[in-house]
Amino acid sequence: MRSRSAKLSLTIVAIILGVLVVMQLRTQGRIAKSVSAQSATDQSTMISNLYDSNLNLRKEVDSLHAQLAEHNASFGQSDLTAMIRELNKLRIANGLSEVSGPGVLMTVSADLRPDELEDLINELRNAGAEAIAVNGQRVVARTAVAEAGSSVAINGIRIGKPYILLAIGQPETLERALVRKGGLVTYLQNTYPDATVAVLKRTKMTLPVYPAGYEWQYAVPAK
Numbered sequence: 001m002r003s004r005s006a007k008l009s010l011t012i013v014a015i016i017l018g019v020l021v022v023m024q025l026r027t028q029g030r031i032a033k034s035v036s037a038q039s040a041t042d043q044s045t046m047i048s049n050l051y052d053s054n055l056n057l058r059k060e061v062d063s064l065h066a067q068l069a070e071h072n073a074s075f076g077q078s079d080l081t082a083m084i085r086e087l088n089k090l091r092i093a094n095g096l097s098e099v100s101g102p103g104v105l106m107t108v109s110a111d112l113r114p115d116e117l118e119d120l121i122n123e124l125r126n127a128g129a130e131a132i133a134v135n136g137q138r139v140v141a142r143t144a145v146a147e148a149g150s151s152v153a154i155n156g157i158r159i160g161k162p163y164i165l166l167a168i169g170q171p172e173t174l175e176r177a178l179v180r181k182g183g184l185v186t187y188l189q190n191t192y193p194d195a196t197v198a199v200l201k202r203t204k205m206t207l208p209v210y211p212a213g214y215e216w217q218y219a220v221p222a223k
Helices: 002-093 114-126 171-179 184-191
Strands: 099-108 131-134 137-139 145-148 151-154 157-159 163-168 197-207
Touching: 099 114, 099 171, 114 131, 114 145, 114 151, 114 163, 114 171, 114 184, 131 197, 163 197, 171 184, 171 197, 184 197
Parallel strands: none
Antiparallel strands: 099 163, 099 197, 131 137, 131 163, 145 151, 151 157
C-alpha cells in the first residue's frame, strides 16, 4: 500500500511540476513576445523621428545653401559692377576712352604762349572740368604744354591758332570761371585786342582718346 501510495504521490507531483513548467514557459513566451513587440514599436518610432529630423535638417541645409548662393551671386554682381565703374573712371581720367557730355567750347585766335594755354587748362580743371581737349589733343595728367618755335606743342604735337579748347563739365560753372570779371578771358582780350576770344556752352561734345597711350617701365603696384 505504501509503495502504491508513494507512486501515486510521485505521479501527482510530477504532473503538477509539468503543468507549472508549461505555464512558466507559456508566460515567458508571452512576456518575450510583449517585450519584442514593444521594442519593435519603440525602434520604429525612434527611426521615424530620426528620419523626420534628418529630413527637416536637410531642408534647412538646402535653404541655407540657396541663401548663401544668392548672397554670393548678388555680392559678386555688385562687386563686378563697382569694379567696372571704377575702371571706366580711370579710363576717363587717363584719356584711354572717348568721352562725351555737356560743357564749354572756347576759341582763342591769338598766338598764345605755353604758360597762357596752361593757365586756361588749369582754370578749366579748377572749375570742375572732367575731361579737356585742345586742338584735338586730349589733356591728361602727363600732358605737357611746351614751346615749339613760334607755336606751342601739347602731347609732343605742334599746334597753332586758333586754339580750340573743349571741356566737359557743368556748362554754367565752366563758363563763369572763364568769363568772370578779371578772369582769363578778360586778360586775353586785354593782352590780344585784335584776337577773338569766345566761350560757348554746349549740350554735348565728344573728346578724343589720349594718343600717346601708357607704357609703365618702373612703376609697379606697391605690396
